[in-house]
Amino acid sequence: MKQRIRLLLLIAGIMFLFFIFGRHFYQKNLSDMRAVADSCFVNVLTSELDSKQKVMSIPYFAACTSDSIPREIKITTAEGTKTFEIDPVKSRKNISRSAMVQDLHSVICEESPLSPDTLSTLWRITLGENKINAVTSVRISVTDFHERISYLVSRDTVAVVPSSLVFTSYAGNRCEIEICGFLQYSFWQVIWWHWMPFLTMLVTAMILFSLSFYIYRLTRCAKKIEVMTEGVGIYRLCSGFQFDAKRQALLKGDEVINLAPQSCIILKLFLDAAEYTLSDDGILDGVWAKDKTRSIRRFSVASSRLCNALKEHGCLIEFKRVNTDQYRLILPE
Structure with missing residues (x-):
């Protein structure tokens, strides 16, 4: 009986270690996937805005990337001048740290609005190139000068929301354009992304289980x-x-x-x-x-x-x- 209890405790210990290390590698894979997906999302958004800027033939000043970001901005329209406070959280998530580039993005998106379907498709293709085969969706919300918000969503939004991961970026001098990317993944997709650690753990666990049963049988035979x-x-x-x-x-x-x-x-x-x-x-x-x-x-x-x-x-x-x-x-x- 004592030998069986020891065997069960040993098996439980192996399973516990397998769970601990498996959870560690799973969280690491998920964290790495999140970082790659976020980078791909920002790159796709930046590339799409750059493509629109080239089509519209608007000059781009690369040297302005060191401009400081104001805490508030004054905009003059036919209705007069209005002051807008810039949310520091949104400002940190703006795809550009340059005030001039932000102004440029505001003009581009006003003349040629971003398409959530296009962004979702490009993002999914880019993720596939990085071995992340997941379902994507994009939602764009725009705040006008009167603080009214309008939404545009990609056609596959219903199928993916609520999503497991959400990525949010802003564009424009008032951070008035919010672009949310939704990424839905499965448990096996996270494991398969970097599968070698899990295979190593599985093989190790099988070897330990086999050794445990072998030692148990030897111990039983040794009693005689x-x-x-x-x-x-x-x-x-x-x-x-x-x-x-x-x-x-x-x-x-x-x-x-x-x-x-x-x-x-x-x-x-x-x-x-x-x-x-x-x-x-x-x-x-x-x-x-x-x-x-x-x-x-x-x-x-x-x-x-x-x-x-x-x-x-x-x-x-x-x-x-x-x-x-x-x-x-x-x-x-």
């Missing part, structure tokens, strides 16, 4: 110890007790306890059997080979008598019924 002394078979039964088959006696240190001949036959028969297990026919043939009145009930009575005889001296053994036609000798751990 037979020491040959001057041609006499001596079997270890339990702590401090040995069975001398030739002398038909139980040895406890220097003490010799004589056993009944039939008890000795039964005991030796099981000790010589594989895993201490015998079928009903094997028991009857070994103990009552020529007796026509033999029956398994006679063995039940005889085995009980043997167990009680050994119990009186402190050696606890048991004959346990296994399957429907077998008995097994159970020795103490």
Whole structure:
């Protein structure tokens, strides 16, 4: 019983370690996928705005990337001048850190609005090139000068929302253009993205499980110890007790306890059997080979008598019924 408990504890320990390391690698894969997807999202958005800028033939000043970002901006229209405060959180997520480029993006998006379907398709293609095969969707919201918000969503938004990952970027001098990317993935997609650590863990776990069962079987076999002394078979039964088959006696240190001949036959028969297990026919043939009145009930009575005889001296053994036609000798751990 103790050996089985140790085996179960060992298996539980292996499974716990597998879970801990698996969770670590899964979170690492997910974090790396998030970083790659975010970078791809921003790159697609920037490339789309650059393409529109080239089509519209608007000059682009690359040297203006060091401009500071104002905390507020004043815009003059036909209705007059209005001051807008820039949300610092949105400002940090703006795809450009240049005030002039932000102004340029505002003009581009006003003249030629971004298409969520186009961005979603380009983003999905870019992710596929980076071995991330996931479902994508894009939602664009634009805030006008009167703080009214309008939305545009890609056609596959219904299928993907609520998504597992959400990426948000802003464009324009007021951060008035919010672009949200939704990425839906499965558990197996995260594992398959970098699958080698998981395969290594699985192989290692299988090896450890195999070694555990192998050691368990060796330990069980080691319980059956037979020491040959001057041609006499001596079997270890339990702590401090040995069975001398030739002398038909139980040895406890220097003490010799004589056993009944039939008890000795039964005991030796099981000790010589594989895993201490015998079928009903094997028991009857070994103990009552020529007796026509033999029956398994006679063995039940005889085995009980043997167990009680050994119990009186402190050696606890048991004959346990296994399957429907077998008995097994159970020795103490």
